[in-house]
Amino acid sequence: MGGDDLDERVLATIENVVDHGGDAWWLYLSQCRACGQHWMIAQEERIFDEYFLRRLTVDEANRISANGEWPVELLSYERVLKTGHALHIRPCIFLERLSxxxxxxxxxxxxxxxxxxxxxxxxxxxxxxxxxxxxxxxxxxxxxxxxxxxxxxxxx
Ligand SMILES: [Zn+2]
Missing domain, CATH: 1.10.10 (Arc Repressor Mutant, subunit A)
Structure with a gap:
């Protein structure tokens, strides 16, 4: 996502239900107020500055809220960055060498x-x-x- 406020429009009806917290500070379980759909969201704000959303089944959402069992796709920072590259998102360009x-x-x-x-x-x-x-x-x-x-x- 990104540009033209698309992320704000999409995220407008989505609210966080569970924060992963801990090591995976970028990861949330969210739910759409309008239709009830659950989403796993990774908010990556260093390299891509993007949100990555993955639609969850009711079972997957329940496993997260009840047992803290998260799908693995966005569970490590390396996987989050790999996802960005797989989607051909351009990493930010930093003017500061040691940003x-x-x-x-x-x-x-x-x-x-x-x-x-x-x-x-x-x-x-x-x-x-x-x-x-x-x-x-x-x-x-x-x-x-x-x-x-x-x-x-x-x-x-
Ligand atoms: Zn919805």
Missing amino acids: PSLMWAVEELRKERSDISVEEIAFLLGVTEKQAKRLLAAASPGYGSRWQRMRHRLGV
Whole structure:
């Protein structure tokens, strides 16, 4: 979605029922006020700045609300980004080389899968491998950098 307020119009009748919370901070179970349809929604605001919606069956929605069992498609940040690429959405272009959005994304991906490669990060973030290397270096623990100072300032 995106552009021309389409997302606002579509989302106008949809309200959150359950937030995944925890690790998958981007993930929600929502329901349409008008027709009762359940949706799983991933709100990705770093790389694509898009909402990803997947229609759910009543059973799937019930498993989420009753047991906290979520379908896997959007359950990891890597899967969310892969979904964006599969849909041929263009990643945002960042003027700042060590943009906080890119740094967060790298940290998230590496937290989920510590052996993720430079090539994979470059693809998922829509940056060159050279830039992915730079981001990985900057996101490394103990890096006494602008990024660490920025995190400190942001209180995270
Ligand atoms: Zn509806």
